[in-house]
Amino acid sequence: MSAQRIPKWFRAVAGATAGLWIIVSIYYWLGAGGVRAHGASMSFERQHDFALLQIDDGRAFRVDKYGVSITKYRRGTFPFCPLCGVNESAGTVMNGAQYRKGDWVYTDYPQPFNEAVNLKTGEVIDIPAAEDQLEKPPSEFAARGLDFESESKLDAGRFLAEFTPLSTINESCIVFNMAFLLIFAVLLVVGIVLAIRRPKEA
Numbered sequence: 001m002s003a004q005r006i007p008k009w010f011r012a013v014a015g016a017t018a019g020l021w022i023i024v025s026i027y028y029w030l031g032a033g034g035v036r037a038h039g040a041s042m043s044f045e046r047q048h049d050f051a052l053l054q055i056d057d058g059r060a061f062r063v064d065k066y067g068v069s070i071t072k073y074r075r076g077t078f079p080f081c082p083l084c085g086v087n088e089s090a091g092t093v094m095n096g097a098q099y100r101k102g103d104w105v106y107t108d109y110p111q112p113f114n115e116a117v118n119l120k121t122g123e124v125i126d127i128p129a130a131e132d133q134l135e136k137p138p139s140e141f142a143a144r145g146l147d148f149e150s151e152s153k154l155d156a157g158r159f160l161a162e163f164t165p166l167s168t169i170n171e172s173c174i175v176f177n178m179a180f181l182l183i184f185a186v187l188l189v190v191g192i193v194l195a196i197r198r199p200k201e202a
Helices: 008-029 156-160 171-197
Strands: 034-037 040-043 051-054 059-064 067-075 087-094 099-101 104-106 116-118 164-166
Antiparallel strands (some): 034 040, 051 059, 059 067, 099 104, 104 116
16 A cells, blocks of 8 residues: 555655654643643542552552552553553552551551551561541551551651652543554544545556
8 A cells, every 4th residue: 555545645744643642642742631722621530649669570659639558550552551651559558658667568447458568578568458537456467567557657658769659541641542552543444445445646
C-alpha cells in the first residue's frame, strides 16, 4: 500500500493528531493538571495519582492523597509500559500505615488486609477484624514490642525518603493515552479503506 494513495488531507489529520498527542504528553510529564486551548480544556484527573517507593523486588509503599499503604507491584503491560512508566500496583498488602518501630510498619485500623508488615523479613500480622480503631495493641503486636505511643508514629516524609521511587504507571496517564490510541486505531482503519478504494494514479 503506497502512501501516495492516501489523500493529503487524511495525512494532515493524522499528522496533526500525532502532534497533539506529543504536546499533551509533554504537558503531562511536566506535571500540568491538564491542557487548555481556545476555550477547550482537558483535565488529567491527577487527584487519583500515586507514587510507588520500592521496599524490595515485590513490595512497595504506595503514597497517595489518602496516606501510605504497602502494595505488591509488577511490571506494567504494553503499551502503557513504557508510555506511562514501568511499574503498576498489583494488590494491597496493608492499608493506612500509621506507625513504625524497628523493621515493623503497622496500623491501628483493623482491615481486610494485614495490620503489620516486617519490611526486612516479610513477616505479616493479620488480626481478627474489628469494627473500630484499636485502642491498645493486640496480643500479636505486644508480643513483638509494637505499641501505639506517639514516638512510634510514622513520620511519612522523613521515613519514605529512605526508599527509592519507582517509575509508576498512573490511571491519569492511561486515560489520555488510551484516547489517542483509539483515535489512531480508527485513523488506521479509515486510512486502509481510503488507500484500497482510491484509484491508482496513472
